[in-house]
Amino acid sequence: MLKLEFYVPRALEDTRDVKEVEELLKKVKNSLKINVKKFVIDEDGEEALKSKILWGLSVAKRIRIKQTRKSKSLYPQLVVFGNDKPITFYPQARAGQQITIKEFLDGLLKGGIKCLHEKFEIEDELRGGRK
Numbered sequence: 001m002l003k004l005e006f007y008v009p010r011a012l013e014d015t016r017d018v019k020e021v022e023e024l025l026k027k028v029k030n031s032l033k034i035n036v037k038k039f040v041i042d043e044d045g046e047e048a049l050k051s052k053i054l055w056g057l058s059v060a061k062r063i064r065i066k067q068t069r070k071s072k073s074l075y076p077q078l079v080v081f082g083n084d085k086p087i088t089f090y091p092q093a094r095a096g097q098q099i100t101i102k103e104f105l106d107g108l109l110k111g112g113i114k115c116l117h118e119k120f121e122i123e124d125e126l127r128g129g130r131k
Contacts, residue, residue: 002125003035003081024105046074053086061117064093082125092116
């Protein structure tokens with residue numbers, strides 16, 4: 001079953017972009033019956049998120065982690081899980097292309113999946129598992 005986890009650095013919790021993503025997440029949760037959780041994280045939480053989830057996915061899927069240049073602080077991240085294992089994360093960036101969290105959620109609400117790598121895992125989870 002598909003599950004979404006939204007990680008927000010504490011400093012960005014009250015920004016307009018975060019509020020817009022939260023509204024889209026509510027729509028996804030209600031219309032698609034997808035489990036959604038939000039976590040507000042501090043610096044230690046950012047490091048744990050990077051080391052436990054993002055770095056492995058970044059290498060495996062060849063997508064870049066969006067973070068600030070100087071401090072390497074994270075921007076808000078949406079992690080997509082299937083069968084309780086991380087499948088991918090947003091925003092995604094690769095070779096001049098980018099998909100924001102909002103673009104992914106808008107696409108999901110319209111019945112499509114925007115992704116810069118193979119998306120069969122997400123599609124399978126949306127359908128209820130592999131056949």
